[in-house]
Structures are given as C-alpha cells and as structure tokens.
Amino acid sequence: MTVRFPVRGGVLGKVKDYFTAVDGVSFTLEQGKILSVVGESGCGKSTLAKSLVGLAPLASGSIKLFGREVQGGRFVHDAHEKGARVCDMVQMVFQDPYSSLNPRQTVEEILTAPLMARKASFSEAHARACELLDRVSIPREALAKFPHEFSGGQRQRLCIARSLMVRPKILLCDEVTSALDVSVQAQILHLLNTLRCDLGLSILFISHDMQVVRALSDDVLVMYFGRVVERGAANDVLVKPQHDYTKRLLESVPTVRR
Ligand SMILES: Nc1ncnc2c1ncn2[C@@H]1O[C@H](COP(=O)(O)OP(=O)(O)OP(=O)(O)O)[C@@H](O)[C@H]1O
Numbered sequence: 479m480t481v482r483f484p485v486r487g488g489v490l491g492k493v494k495d496y497f498t499a500v501d502g503v504s505f506t507l508e509q510g511k512i513l514s515v516v517g518e519s520g521c522g523k524s525t526l527a528k529s530l531v532g533l534a535p536l537a538s539g540s541i542k543l544f545g546r547e548v549q550g551g552r553f554v555h556d557a558h559e560k561g562a563r564v565c566d567m568v569q570m571v572f573q574d575p576y577s578s579l580n581p582r583q584t585v586e587e588i589l590t591a592p593l594m595a596r597k598a599s600f601s602e603a604h605a606r607a608c609e610l611l612d613r614v615s616i617p618r619e620a621l622a623k624f625p626h627e628f629s630g631g632q633r634q635r636l637c638i639a640r641s642l643m644v645r646p647k648i649l650l651c652d653e654v655t656s657a658l659d660v661s662v663q664a665q666i667l668h669l670l671n672t673l674r675c676d677l678g679l680s681i682l683f684i685s686h687d688m689q690v691v692r693a694l695s696d697d698v699l700v701m702y703f704g705r706v707v708e709r710g711a712a713n714d715v716l717v718k719p720q721h722d723y724t725k726r727l728l729e730s731v732p733t734v735r736r
C-alpha cells in the first residue's frame with residue numbers, strides 16, 4: 479500500500495505537491511500473532527495503521543482482511559457483508575490514555591457506548607463491560623467512576639477494554655506503552671500477550687522501543703522513510719539484523735553490562 483498526503487502552499491493553500499508517507503509497503507498479519515512495526519519518528523508507522531481502518535486514504539495498493547477487500551474502512555464487493563465496517567473487526571488503541579477517554583463520561587458510559595451504538599441492549603453492554611473489566615484486572619466498582627480517578631496504566635487498561643467491547647479480531651496498538659512508566663509498561667505488555675493467547679487476537683504493535691518489541695513480537699517490520707527495509711521473525715531481525723538501519727536502531731538501545 480501507498481499513502482500520499484497533499485502538501486499545500488501559497489496564500490490560497492493550493493495543493494503544490496504530494497508527500498509519500500507510506501511507500502509500497504506490504505505485509506501479512508497472521509491470526510493470533512503480534513507483528514511489530516518499528517522505525518524512527520515520521521517514518522509512517524501510524525499512517526500505516528490508520529490506512530487499515532480508513533483514516534488515511536490509499537493512493538494505490540489494496541488491503542484484505544480475512545481475504546475480503548476493504549476500502550476506506552469498509553468491506554467492498556462482498557455479497558453478504560457489503561458496506562460492513564472494518565471497525566467491527568479492527569480496533570485501534572492509542573499512545574495517550576489521557577486524551578483517549580472522555581473526561582465527562584463514567585467508565586460505564588465509555589465502555590458500553592460502542593455496543594449501544596451497535597444497537598445492543600443496555601444489559602448486554604453492561605454484562606460485557608463487567609466481563610472486560612475482569613479481563614483487564616480493573617475492579618467492577620470502576621464503572622461508576624470517571625477517567626481522572628485512574629492512573630495512566632489503569633486508563634490504558636480501560637482503553638484496551640473499550641477496544642475489545644465489539645469483539646474485534648485485530649488490535650492496532652500505536653505506541654500504547656510510550657506514555658507509561660517502565661514498570662507499568664511491562665504490565666500492559668503482559669496484558670496484550672494474555673489477550674492474544676486467550677482471545678486469539680492479532681496485534682499490529684507500533685513502537686520505537688526495541689526492548690519492548692523484543693519482549694512481545696512474533697514478527698517485525700522495520701520502516702525507514704515510508705518503506706520497509708527489513709522484515710522477518712523477531713528472533714532473526716532483532717538478533718541478526720541484515721540492514722544497516724536496523725543495526726543502528728538496535729545499537730541505540732541502552733544495555734546494562736555487569
Ligand atoms: N494527515 C496528514 N497530512 C499530512 N502529512 C501527514 C499526515 N499524517 C502524517 N503525515 C506525515 O506523514 C509522515 C508519517 O507520519 P506518521 O504519523 O505515520 O509517522 P510515525 O512513524 O507514526 O511517527 P511517530 O513515531 O512520531 O509517531 C510524517 O512526515 C507526517 O508529517
């Protein structure tokens with residue numbers, strides 16, 4: 479897939495040029511696997527994830543989910559599922575758990591909203607919210623509270639719980655641990671791994687933290703200026719990197735020597 483953004487200029491803001499943020503990238507995310515996308519800031523990681531759910535339009539290329547083509551966040555050319563939305567199957571979790579939750583809504587409102595919007599009954603949505611709070615290890619009393627009453631790590635757990643309400647098959651995790659303390663990071667990574675095992679979720683895990691990536695990934699995609707420069711099993715790419723850029727990324731990881 480290729481994603482281009484218009485570059486505007488002049489007084490009238492006319493389109494002067496196009497900037498290619500994702501340049502001919504292809505990849506497969508296997509069911510129940512964690513694929514990490516790594517690379518420096520601005521290399522196109524978030525754009526790649528956004529294009530999967532229709533938040534960044536493809537200039538060329540195609541996306542298939544479970545063998546069915548999607549465009550602009552919807553399934554196309556499918557007799558049974560025409561126009562079905564990708565967000566029923568693919569959910570995104572973002573870096574900042576503070577801005578991702580509406581401060582004026584209770585946890586119950588936040589969690590039940592995705593199901594209520596899909597015409598579920600309140601009791602069904604409520605039951606599912608309780609089930610997911612259990613899964614992310616947050617007590618059910620949380621339902622009556624507001625986001626500001628939780629720590630950063632707890633809020634990220636709430637974001638993850640909300641993303642799971644619609645029973646997605648794929649989670650797109652964009653720097654989900656970057657805003658968190660190291661000890662809390664480990665808990666969130668453990669949670670994601672447990673969810674992958676228990677629910678068979680596939681996870682596209684975006685990060686610039688090679689240590690985090692090493693701990694979690696099955697496969698790794700290394701991006702550089704919108705292109706893939708290296709890919710493969712995490713054990714190969716992170717242990718015996720072939721490309722100079724990957725080597726430099728790994729060298730930038732601090733190590734502890736005794
Ligand atoms: N909506 C947009 N309009 C124009 N340019 C954009 C838009 N979104 C992203 N870009 C540009 O595309 C490039 C890739 O951005 P992207 O957010 O995908 O990078 P990233 O790899 O996620 O970086 P980071 O690690 O900092 O999050 C950047 O140069 C960015 O400025």
Ligand SMILES: [Mg+2]
Pocket residue numbers: 523524525652
């Ligand atoms: Mg990003």
